[in-house]
Amino acid sequence: MARWEPDARLRLVQAAIDLYAEQGYETTTVAQVAERAGLTKATFFRHFPDKREPLFAGQEEHGSLLSEGAARAPEGATPLEVVGAALDHATAAFTPEQRAWGPRLHAVVGSSDELRERAAFKRAHLVGVLTEALHRREIDDPTAGIAAGLGVDAFHRAFDRWSDGEGPSYGELARAELHALYTAAATLR
Amino acid sequence: MARWEPDARLRLVQAAIDLYAEQGYETTTVAQVAERAGLTKATFFRHFPDKREPLFAGQEEHGSLLSEGAARAPEGATPLEVVGAALDHATAAFTPEQRAWGPRLHAVVGSSDELRERAAFKRAHLVGVLTEALHRREIDDPTAGIAAGLGVDAFHRAFDRWSDGEGPSYGELARAELHALYTAAATLR
Known part of the structure; x- marks a missing residue:
């Protein structure tokens, strides 16, 4: 099922930083980060174990x-x-x-x-x-x-x-x- | 309901260190730490927010x-x-x-x-x-x-x-x- 996602990791990092800055870290969900990056939650979890980790990628x-x-x-x-x-x-x-x-x-x-x-x-x-x-x-x-x-x-x-x-x-x-x-x-x- | 627990904090620290050393940190529960200290889980949570914190008391x-x-x-x-x-x-x-x-x-x-x-x-x-x-x-x-x-x-x-x-x-x-x-x-x- 994995699509070709050449820059998925970078897009997830960018989306995480943007959303946490805009609306707060505590209130942002992994689903929102994935959506902002144009990816699925499953793809997020292929790259990072939780919502903290994109910031320390x-x-x-x-x-x-x-x-x-x-x-x-x-x-x-x-x-x-x-x-x-x-x-x-x-x-x-x-x-x-x-x-x-x-x-x-x-x-x-x-x-x-x-x-x-x-x-x-x-x-x-x-x-x-x-x-x-x-x-x-x-x-x-x-x-x-x-x-x-x-x-x-x-x-x-x-x-x-x-x-x-x-x-x-x-x-x-x-x-x-x-x-x-x-x-x-x-x-x- | 709070009993007089003059050394509760110290007993919880001691019980946590002992149990984590004996049986592992991951597998030990707050309830077990409280029991070893002769105290209730509620007392544990009056002193510490989670099972990590006794180690950093x-x-x-x-x-x-x-x-x-x-x-x-x-x-x-x-x-x-x-x-x-x-x-x-x-x-x-x-x-x-x-x-x-x-x-x-x-x-x-x-x-x-x-x-x-x-x-x-x-x-x-x-x-x-x-x-x-x-x-x-x-x-x-x-x-x-x-x-x-x-x-x-x-x-x-x-x-x-x-x-x-x-x-x-x-x-x-x-x-x-x-x-x-x-x-x-x-x-x-």
């Missing part, structure tokens, strides 16, 4: 990109350089669609405890994945965990700044945020 | 202690000193009961995506509260957020080490973890 891709980028940093790179390489590689995830929907996505996630909880879990997931990538480069804990935490915070802060306007590229912002976070961390004493 | 207290401790640091304290003062004050939360149930709590939370997600949200909550306490001391972002993140990570790492054995006091471990995390952060470059 990028989690696995973001983790993979950060991990691959970390692996590609030159031999002998410092922990901060490895994280910088991870962020450079993650730039591939950030399309014009995402820039356009960023502010609405941010507002929707901030509107619900359930979604803020899910966002915290996404952070923990990405920190875990990036920490493992640093371990594979023989960077141990606690250094690996700290570097990964700063990297993922830079990743999210750069997304918020990038999707907010017409400014620098995502990659430039992510590097700048990482530098700012590292500088702050190094001068806490 | 300390969240509000931990946030308040960190926040109060930060407020009590001497004038002119650096961000790291303020966070150290917050951790010192949080020591008040750590009773012998908690030392005893720490390893089981850690294992139970690690056994379930739902609980690991809730734990990530607790981290985000504590980082938020501590960041606000640092703002009130005129420490700005990103410094405040970074200092709070390191502080909350030290808070959790110290809890895991402390509840694992008969070693140093919680306060000593928290200070040592904070120092180790700061040192790691300052040498990432």
